[in-house]
Amino acid sequence: MASTPKKSAPATKPKAAAARQPAVPAPRERRQRVQSAETGMAVLKGLARMGGNAGLSGLAAHVGESPAKVHRYLASLVQEGLVAQDVDSQRYRLGPEAINIGLAAMRQSDPVRAAEPALVRLREGLEVTCFVAVMGNKGPTVMRFEEPGLPVTVNVRAGSVMSMLWSATGRAFLGLLNERSVRELAEQELAAAPREMRAQLDARQPIEALRAEVRALRCAVVRDTYLRGISAVAAPVHDFTGRVCAVITALGASGGFDPSADGAIATAVLREAAATSEVLGYLVPKEC
Numbered sequence: 001m002a003s004t005p006k007k008s009a010p011a012t013k014p015k016a017a018a019a020r021q022p023a024v025p026a027p028r029e030r031r032q033r034v035q036s037a038e039t040g041m042a043v044l045k046g047l048a049r050m051g052g053n054a055g056l057s058g059l060a061a062h063v064g065e066s067p068a069k070v071h072r073y074l075a076s077l078v079q080e081g082l083v084a085q086d087v088d089s090q091r092y093r094l095g096p097e098a099i100n101i102g103l104a105a106m107r108q109s110d111p112v113r114a115a116e117p118a119l120v121r122l123r124e125g126l127e128v129t130c131f132v133a134v135m136g137n138k139g140p141t142v143m144r145f146e147e148p149g150l151p152v153t154v155n156v157r158a159g160s161v162m163s164m165l166w167s168a169t170g171r172a173f174l175g176l177l178n179e180r181s182v183r184e185l186a187e188q189e190l191a192a193a194p195r196e197m198r199a200q201l202d203a204r205q206p207i208e209a210l211r212a213e214v215r216a217l218r219c220a221v222v223r224d225t226y227l228r229g230i231s232a233v234a235a236p237v238h239d240f241t242g243r244v245c246a247v248i249t250a251l252g253a254s255g256g257f258d259p260s261a262d263g264a265i266a267t268a269v270l271r272e273a274a275a276t277s278e279v280l281g282y283l284v285p286k287e288c
């Protein structure tokens with residue numbers, strides 16, 4: 001009897017295309033993409049730091065890349081609207097998309113929030129009490145307060161309004177914020193001050209002398225003027241327009257606190273105020 005031939009097994013059908021996984025870039029390709037993005041951002045940031053207007057060769061020198069390489073990245077940035085090129089001069093400037101990004105960042109910029117990391121660094125690095133204040137309608141108002149493990153007992157907390165004339169915070173605003181309302185607050189406080197407090201100030205030009213001192217030092221320093229036994233150093237925070245929008249202050253017991261303008265505490269406070277200003281978009285003017 002003839003045997004029945006065996007049927008061959010049906011060929012396995014390929015899985016549905018939907019189940020296929022997209023190809024994962026190799027590590028080397030991913031690194032190249034990251035490096036490419038970093039270079040593009042360096043070109044864009046370099047253009048911004050040059051005032052938002054630069055020629056190809058100058059920009060290439062600024063970012064440390066060849067003009068040919070920078071030109072390739074600029075072409076992509078132009079295509080995305082982040083950079084624009086002037087037809088006549090061939091110079092590059094920030095484009096409309098870059099401007100939109102900048103405007104969005106400015107709308108959400110908050111000096112108090114920007115100063116928080118600086119306050120933590122000052123507290124931990126110097127072991128001092130520190131705070132950030134903004135100018136309110138009644139005077140410099142403390143917004144965020146940080147204390148070390150062994151705090152100094154002071155009657156200052158978030159919401160406290162500081163003296164315009166006798167606190168380092170107030171003097172920093174008075175000397176570096178050139179606004180009529182600030183001057184008026186100082187004049188009102190001076191008129192209401194007792195004779196012994198007024199005696200601490202210059203007899204002929206009490207307000208102008210304070211302003212000149214702060215501008216010369218770029219910060220305000222006090223010892224036992226606002227609170228007996230307490231010294232303080234205060235430095236300004238600038239917004240993207242250059243206006244003083246906040247002041248960072250460090251304070252401590254006068255016996256162990258160096259309030260000198262060239263001391264370690266003042267140097268640290270100035271450095272952290274400058275770092276906070278940079279976060280807010282402030283560009284330090286170049287010295288001539």
